[in-house]
Every structure is written in C-alpha cells, then in structure tokens.
Amino acid sequence: MKDIEKIIDEARELVSPTPEQEKEVGKIAEIIKSRTLEASKGIDEVHSIELGGSYEKGTWLKDHVEIDIFVKFSPKISRRKLEQLGIEIGKKTLSGHKWSLRYSEHPYVEGYLDTARVNVVACYDVAPDKWISAADRSPHHTKLIKEKFDSKLKIEARLLKKFLKVCGIYGAEIKTQGLSGYVCEVLILKYGSFMAVVEAAAKLSEGDTITINEATIRKDKFNTPLVITDPVDLNRNLGAAISSEKAATFILVSRRFTKSPSLSYFKETSKENQEDLIKTSALLKNLVTVIFNHKPRTLDVLWGQLKRSEKRLVKQLEKNGFTVWRSSAASDEDNSSGFIFLLESLEIPKIQVRKGPKADMSEDAETFLEKNHDQLELIWIGSDMRINSVKEKKIWKAEVLLNELLKGTIRDSGVAPRLKDDVKNDFNIYRGKEVLKTLRTNPWLIDKVLGVLTTHELSFGEDKPTQN
Numbered sequence: 001m002k003d004i005e006k007i008i009d010e011a012r013e014l015v016s017p018t019p020e021q022e023k024e025v026g027k028i029a030e031i032i033k034s035r036t037l038e039a040s041k042g043i044d045e046v047h048s049i050e051l052g053g054s055y056e057k058g059t060w061l062k063d064h065v066e067i068d069i070f071v072k073f074s075p076k077i078s079r080r081k082l083e084q085l086g087i088e089i090g091k092k093t094l095s096g097h098k099w100s101l102r103y104s105e106h107p108y109v110e111g112y113l114d115t116a117r118v119n120v121v122a123c124y125d126v127a128p129d130k131w132i133s134a135a136d137r138s139p140h141h142t143k144l145i146k147e148k149f150d151s152k153l154k155i156e157a158r159l160l161k162k163f164l165k166v167c168g169i170y171g172a173e174i175k176t177q178g179l180s181g182y183v184c185e186v187l188i189l190k191y192g193s194f195m196a197v198v199e200a201a202a203k204l205s206e207g208d209t210i211t212i213n214e215a216t217i218r219k220d221k222f223n224t225p226l227v228i229t230d231p232v233d234l235n236r237n238l239g240a241a242i243s244s245e246k247a248a249t250f251i252l253v254s255r256r257f258t259k260s261p262s263l264s265y266f267k268e269t270s271k272e273n274q275e276d277l278i279k280t281s282a283l284l285k286n287l288v289t290v291i292f293n294h295k296p297r298t299l300d301v302l303w304g305q306l307k308r309s310e311k312r313l314v315k316q317l318e319k320n321g322f323t324v325w326r327s328s329a330a331s332d333e334d335n336s337s338g339f340i341f342l343l344e345s346l347e348i349p350k351i352q353v354r355k356g357p358k359a360d361m362s363e364d365a366e367t368f369l370e371k372n373h374d375q376l377e378l379i380w381i382g383s384d385m386r387i388n389s390v391k392e393k394k395i396w397k398a399e400v401l402l403n404e405l406l407k408g409t410i411r412d413s414g415v416a417p418r419l420k421d422d423v424k425n426d427f428n429i430y431r432g433k434e435v436l437k438t439l440r441t442n443p444w445l446i447d448k449v450l451g452v453l454t455t456h457e458l459s460f461g462e463d464k465p466t467q468n
C-alpha cells in the first residue's frame, strides 16, 4: 500500500486546474459578468451583479466547470417581479447561446458558453437573517469562503469534492441527495484538510451534528441522518438534503479510504469501462428496465414523481409474486426517464398453490368453489382441513406485468398520476441484457444500472472502483 500522504499529493495534482485552464475559465467569467451587467442596464431594481458559487470561491472542479452569477435585487420588489426580471436578464445574458430555464426554489437561466455551464440566478440583496428567497444566502456563503480560504484550503475542498463525486455522493440535488459543494467547503473549514474531514467522517454516527459555530446549536433542533449547520444561518441544516443511504456511504467510503487509500478514489470510471462492468455482471439476467419519454418538467417535481412511481411499481411487482431485490429511477432530466428493477427472477412459477377456506365452513367453501372451480388445475383438502388448490397465474413474466401496469390497464398501476399519461403512450421494456443496446443512446442510464447491479467497491471492496 502506498503511503497515504503520497496518494493525496498525487490526487492534489489531479484535481488542480492548470494555469491555462484557470485563465480560460477566468476569461469566460469576465465575459459572463459584462454580459449580465449589460443585460441589466437600466433596470433600477438591480443593486449589483456578483460572480458566485465555486468559480468565485476557487473550488470548482476542472472537469465540470460551472460559473454562477448572482443578480442581486432590491428587497422591496415582489417575488414575481424578482423571478420575471431574473429570467429576463438571464435570457439576455445568454442570448445567442444554448440556454434553458431551470427551477430551484425559483426559476433561473442555465446556459453554456464554450465549455462552461453558466447559471444566472436572481436573489435579494439582504443582510444575514433577513432572507427572503433561498438564493439570498449564496452571496454570503461566497463571501465567507473567500475570506477564510487560502490557496491550500481551496485545493483541499477540491480534493473532497472529487472524492465524493467519484464515490457517487457529490451534489445535494434530489437526483443525488448527497453532499453539496458548499457542504464540502464547510467541512474543510471545520476540520482544516481533506484527510481530517475523512478521518472525522469515518467516525460519524447517525444523527451526529457538525457545526463550526459550536455554542448555539440545540441538539434536538434537526432530525436528519447528518446535521450540518450553515455558518451563515444557524437555523439552516445543510444536512437536510442528504439521504440516509448517502450519509452511510459517506461514512463507509471514508472508513475504507483511511484503511486502504488509493488514487482510484479520485479517478472517475469512463463510460466505456462502466458499460463493460454492466456487460459482465452475473446478475444482468435478473434486470428489467423500463424507458419512457415524457414532457419536460421541473426537476424536483420530476424526481419526486419518478421516485414515488418506482416505489409503487415495486409494491405491485411484489404483490404479484415477484421478489424485488433493488430498484432505481433514472432520468436525462429532460424528456426521457426510466425504472430499473433487479429481481430474484424475471419469471415466477406459472402455477401457484392457494389456500382456500376450511372445508367444513360450508357457505365459504361453496362460494369459493363456485367462483374458482373452472380456473383451478387441482383441488384437494389439506391436513388442516382447508381447500388447497393449484391455479395458473395469468401473469408470470415481469415484463408482461410491467407492460400491463404501464399501459394503465391495471387500475392503481403505481405510476404517479401526472406522469401516467406520458408513460402510457411511449415506453419500452428491456429484459436482462437487452438493456445493453440502449445504453449508448441513453447514457444517463449507465450510472443507475451500475448502481443497482454492482457492489459499491469504494465502500466495500478492493482498491479498484467499479462505479462512480
């Protein structure tokens, strides 16, 4: 095993942008800023324009450059006005480039300039604790991190972000329910280095509270798997966005890394390698995948509908005799999504033994026989005096059941009402390895299929990662 410090040193090289990259991104940021200034000219409600997020904090990941720019508005204007002006300025800023409207707590404009993703976000220009919209804290986060972070801490934050990204737990959005970029920075601020964060995380337990302003926090105030207070607003729990599964993964990968450090924790597996891992999985034959098209909708709404539908479909499968080991929802976050189910078997026995009423309960027994006689293959009395019978199941293949459920021919199918009509008209079901054909055209499926199908090696296994 290589010396842990040596590995982290090598990783520092991996995550540090080159001076050329810094320059290039800096240039794009300046262009964005001047375009946003230009777009907001003459709008008196705009107080100022500020670059923010990981770009301004110097903690951006070099393979995922994103520039956030905040348009700070007078607190006197209404929410509607803020949204309307924010979108207007965002659109103007990115006119001539690819852009779309995204929704967080309120809408913002996302676009691409060269290789960088750009977010133009409206917020109120307010002092701490006078928050009006959720985005208002952001410029204060940026200010805090800029004040506290030297070049060394910036690299430590980048290390932590990359580590979490490779482990599949980076990002607080509902799709991931992991740790946000800002959480990484807060952790580095508290513990002082990447390694110190990982060592502390390895010892975390469910319900633990992490706070850098020790004094003020009441232990019972929040009830989430991990509690991480926001140093600019102690009433906000940054840990609220982290699911139990991702909190546990954070603890596990940290423990594993301290015991068995490796550079693999900082290197993402290529899509090709991921595909290979799927191809060679012994459990591929137990997989059934549904892919469908739908109208675009806001991300929180989409993921809410997908996750609810996934859970209900699992219930339906189980109700009909299938054993579901694992499941997942996946999406391109535009107009294609899917469900993935790993089953004990894609086909269950075609015939099924059922226990009827006791033979001496004459009325029940008669009704049972009247109702079922024609459909039963075999009837006998068991030692418990009950009428036993063997009946052929109408559906014994998972894909047939899913087809019925998704077509909407079975009432209460499980698909969320507002998604049902979209799904009904446009879905495909893939059994086992049939899914391989679709991975190229639907690369967004790869991560999730891999997640269901393989062991998370960074949590449980050897040094080599098998998924990100």
Ligand code: CTP
Binding pocket: 052, 053, 054, 055, 059, 060, 061, 066, 068, 137, 138, 139, 141, 142, 172, 180, 181, 182, 241
């Ligand atoms: N933010 C927040 N809570 C979240 C997500 C975002 O407070 N759950 C705020 C933070 O102030 C953050 C800013 O919104 O800095 C921008 O969000 P995001 O782009 O997700 O984070 P970055 O810090 O820019 O990190 P990166 O883009 O590198 O992931």
Ligand code: CA
Binding pocket: 053, 054, 055, 066, 067, 068
């Ligand atoms: Ca960002």
